[in-house]
Amino acid sequence: xxxxxxxxxxxxxxxxxxxxxxxxxxxxxxxxxxxxxxxxxxxxxxxxxxxxxxxxxxxxxxxxxxxxxxxxxxxxxxxxxxxxxxxxxxxxxxxxxxxxxxxxxxxxxxxxxxxxxxxxxxxxxxxxxxxxxxxxxxxxxxxxxxxxxxxxxxxxxxxxxxxxxxxxxxxxxxxxxxxxxxxxxxxxxxxxxxxxxxxxxxxxxxxxxxxxxxxxxxxxxxxxxxxxxxxxxxxxxxxxxxxxxxxxxxxxxxxxxxxxxxxxxxxxxxxxxxxxxxxxxxxxxxxxxxxxxxxxxxxxxxxxxxxxxxxxxxxxxxxxxxxxxxxxxxxxxxx
Amino acid sequence: xxxxxxxxxxxxxxxxxxxxxxxxxxxxxxxxxxxxxxxxxxxxxxxxxxxxxxxxxxxxxxxxxxxxxxxxxxxxxxxxxxxxxxxxxxxxxxxxxxxxxxxxxxxxxxxxxxxxxxxxxxxxxxxxxxxxxxxxxxxxxxxxxxxxxxxxxxxxxxxxxxxxxxxxxxxxxxxxxxxxxxxxxxxxxxxxxxxxxxxxxxxxxxxxxxxxxxxxxxxxxxxxxxxxxxxxxxxxxxxxxxxxxxxxxxxxxxxxxxxxxxxxxxxxxxxxxxxxxxxxxxxxxxxxxxxxxxxxxxxxxxxxxxxxxxxxxxxxxxx
Ligand SMILES: Nc1ncnc2c1ncn2[C@@H]1O[C@H](COP(=O)(O)OP(=O)(O)O)[C@@H](O)[C@H]1O
Ligand code: SF4
Ligand SMILES: [Mg+2]
Numbered sequence: 001x002x003x004x005x006x007x008x009x010x011x012x013x014x015x016x017x018x019x020x021x022x023x024x025x026x027x028x029x030x031x032x033x034x035x036x037x038x039x040x041x042x043x044x045x046x047x048x049x050x051x052x053x054x055x056x057x058x059x060x061x062x063x064x065x066x067x068x069x070x071x072x073x074x075x076x077x078x079x080x081x082x083x084x085x086x087x088x089x090x091x092x093x094x095x096x097x098x099x100x101x102x103x104x105x106x107x108x109x110x111x112x113x114x115x116x117x118x119x120x121x122x123x124x125x126x127x128x129x130x131x132x133x134x135x136x137x138x139x140x141x142x143x144x145x146x147x148x149x150x151x152x153x154x155x156x157x158x159x160x161x162x163x164x165x166x167x168x169x170x171x172x173x174x175x176x177x178x179x180x181x182x183x184x185x186x187x188x189x190x191x192x193x194x195x196x197x198x199x200x201x202x203x204x205x206x207x208x209x210x211x212x213x214x215x216x217x218x219x220x221x222x223x224x225x226x227x228x229x230x231x232x233x234x235x236x237x238x239x240x241x242x243x244x245x246x247x248x249x250x251x252x253x254x255x256x257x258x259x260x261x262x263x264x265x266x267x268x269x270x271x272x273x274x275x276x277x278x279x280x281x282x283x284x285x286x287x288x289x290x291x292x293x294x295x296x297x298x299x300x301x302x303x304x305x306x307x308x309x310x311x312x313x314x315x316x317x318x319x320x321x322x323x324x325x326x327x328x329x330x331x332x333x334x335x
Numbered sequence: 336x337x338x339x340x341x342x343x344x345x346x347x348x349x350x351x352x353x354x355x356x357x358x359x360x361x362x363x364x365x366x367x368x369x370x371x372x373x374x375x376x377x378x379x380x381x382x383x384x385x386x387x388x389x390x391x392x393x394x395x396x397x398x399x400x401x402x403x404x405x406x407x408x409x410x411x412x413x414x415x416x417x418x419x420x421x422x423x424x425x426x427x428x429x430x431x432x433x434x435x436x437x438x439x440x441x442x443x444x445x446x447x448x449x450x451x452x453x454x455x456x457x458x459x460x461x462x463x464x465x466x467x468x469x470x471x472x473x474x475x476x477x478x479x480x481x482x483x484x485x486x487x488x489x490x491x492x493x494x495x496x497x498x499x500x501x502x503x504x505x506x507x508x509x510x511x512x513x514x515x516x517x518x519x520x521x522x523x524x525x526x527x528x529x530x531x532x533x534x535x536x537x538x539x540x541x542x543x544x545x546x547x548x549x550x551x552x553x554x555x556x557x558x559x560x561x562x563x564x565x566x567x568x569x570x571x572x573x574x575x576x577x578x579x580x581x582x583x584x585x586x587x588x589x590x591x592x593x594x595x596x597x598x599x600x601x602x603x604x605x606x607x608x609x610x611x612x613x614x615x616x617x618x619x620x621x622x623x624x625x626x627x628x629x630x631x632x633x634x635x636x637x638x639x640x641x642x643x644x645x646x647x648x649x650x651x652x653x654x
Contacts, residue, residue, distance in 0.1 A: 087560045087562060098558075106555070106570050106574070108650075121559055167555075
């Protein structure tokens with residue numbers, strides 16, 4: 001394996017759901033990569049396909065259908081793996097942290113047993129006592145006070161923040177090389193969010209795991225991520241280094257997201273939410289899916305779908321007129 | 336926990352008293368006269384009117400209903416539920432000796448029902464909308480729609496008369512006995528009663544498991560690398576079976592009704608058989624006693640169910 005090969009390579013991923021109203025193209029040609037040890041933020045409005053993309057990596061989209069694309073992990077096509085091999089990767093080399101810690105843990109099994117299960121599923125030789133000790137260690141590592149006592153408690157005896165800590169302990173239990181966190185703080189109290197994000201950072205440093213951090217909060221991306229992937233209507237519309245994307249965005253949607261951010265140097269009434277709303281994924285508009293809301297849209301955008309293409313060093317955009325943004329985007333957008 | 340049990344028992348005592356009053360008044364409000372029922376119509380001659388009057392007075396049936404109730408109640412609190420009008424045996428003894436067979440029949444049937452419903456409902460849920468699921472649905476609907484007395488008669492015809500594999504009636508062979516003998520007598524009525532209960536329970540297990548399978552924690556278990564068997568068995572099924580406790584409890588009175596019918600068909604010496612005879616002869620004390628026993632059975636089951644919840648569901652605290 002060469003050093004330049006990415007850890008995770010999602011290429012032209014498409015996932016569909018058959019519903020009563022028709023086929024929902026939840027993910028429609030998404031491509032991005034994650035390198036070893038880096039933190040990649042995935043941003044986009046709600047419904048842009050972030051969760052479905054994340055879930056597809058481990059093959060956890062139950063009712064949906066993979067309509068195309070490949071997901072390679074360390075060069076292996078995850079979609080083509082036999083079920084048993086995929087299971088050994090789930091929770092082993094790739095671990096997930098879900099959005100809602102209130103429902104993501106089994107209510108009738110103690111926290112300790114749920115962590116022990118994660119450990120023993122991936123190390124059949126691990127004795128019960130040793131697994132228990134390791135689980136308590138993990139709970140202590142994620143900042144759980146009185147870990148040995150907490151080990152025996154049930155999820156309902158934990159606060160939301162503590163449950164998410166337990167989820168993180170479970171996710172890092174087997175030393176994953178990729179951690180997927182799907183909006184890990186969205187369901188938590190604002191005061192707890194920062195703590196859990198800090199913990200995520202600690203966990204990442206501890207395990208050296210690459211992290212795919214899904215969020216709709218650009219501030220979180222700015223603070224934690226090395227690179228950012230911007231999704232819109234099931235596609236990746238821009239990806240690149242965080243500083244580059246934030247200072248020199250090359251997609252009008254990214255520009256819109258950045259302008260809608262509340263900032264200290266701007267009055268609240270200067271907020272510019274992107275007008276309009278995301279398109280229906282049942283019948284996405286032809287051409288560029290952003291064209292109904294795009295201030296730069298013109299005829300070509302309505303017919304020709306813009307491919308994701310390089311617009312700079314390790315910087316990609318799916319806009320026909322990405323280069324025009326270099327002139328249009330005022331320096332005001334800088335951090 | 337102890338406080339909870341005590342409180343429940345106190346509530347149940349009130350329920351008992353109310354059931355006692357209700358049934359006591361109801362049986363006496365029903366048309367007909369228990370004393371006339373004792374006498375065969377062809378024996379009813381001119382002179383028997385005097386006998387009837389004497390017997391009514393002896394049984395206290397001429398007193399005002401409230402006086403009768405008061406007398407019965409004072410005896411009942413000491414555990415004396417009176418004596419049968421017909422056999423003159425104490426009601427408590429009659430019922431107690433028949434409680435065992437009924438409980439044996441019902442608990443075996445319940446065991447059979449669960450042994451069918453849990454695996455079948457699980458397979459139907461996991462393989463939903465496939466042939467197996469449709470077959471399970473058809474089977475469930477089938478056993479609900481066919482009356483159990485009919486199934487009982489068919490089974491007796493087939494397994495007792497034609498094949499000669501199983502005894503057709505009673506609980507043991509006269510003179511014989513032993514566990515194996517009772518088991519042979521038990522199989523048919525218990526299986527039929529269990530089958531009837533398995534229908535709705537299978538549907539319930541299927542529905543509740545389908546709900547659980549889409550729960551977030553199931554996805555977590557999959558994301559950890561759990562196998563399908565583990566994810567369903569250790570996680571989803573465990574959660575889906577907790578509310579099954581309630582469903583089973585709700586079904587107990589209905590199973591009891593089914594048991595009454597099957598006890599007739601198979602001459603099973605249970606409370607149901609006794610009760611049917613008592614109703615036919617308007618044997619008031621036995622009817623009232625039977626109602627109280629049934630109520631006790633149901634109330635005890637409910638209490639056990641609540642305690643079971645506290646054991647299997649850590650979120651439930653009984654206080
Ligand atoms: N099980 C499903 N059935 C039908 N549509 C779904 C299902 N899951 C997701 N979708 C649709 O796919 C789209 C993307 O969803 P999701 O990935 O959850 O978005 P995000 O995480 O970015 O908010 C949404 O429009 C959603 O309605
Ligand atoms: S391709 Fe056209 S519509 Fe799409 S983002 Fe670029 S300018 Fe806007
Ligand atoms: Mg989401």
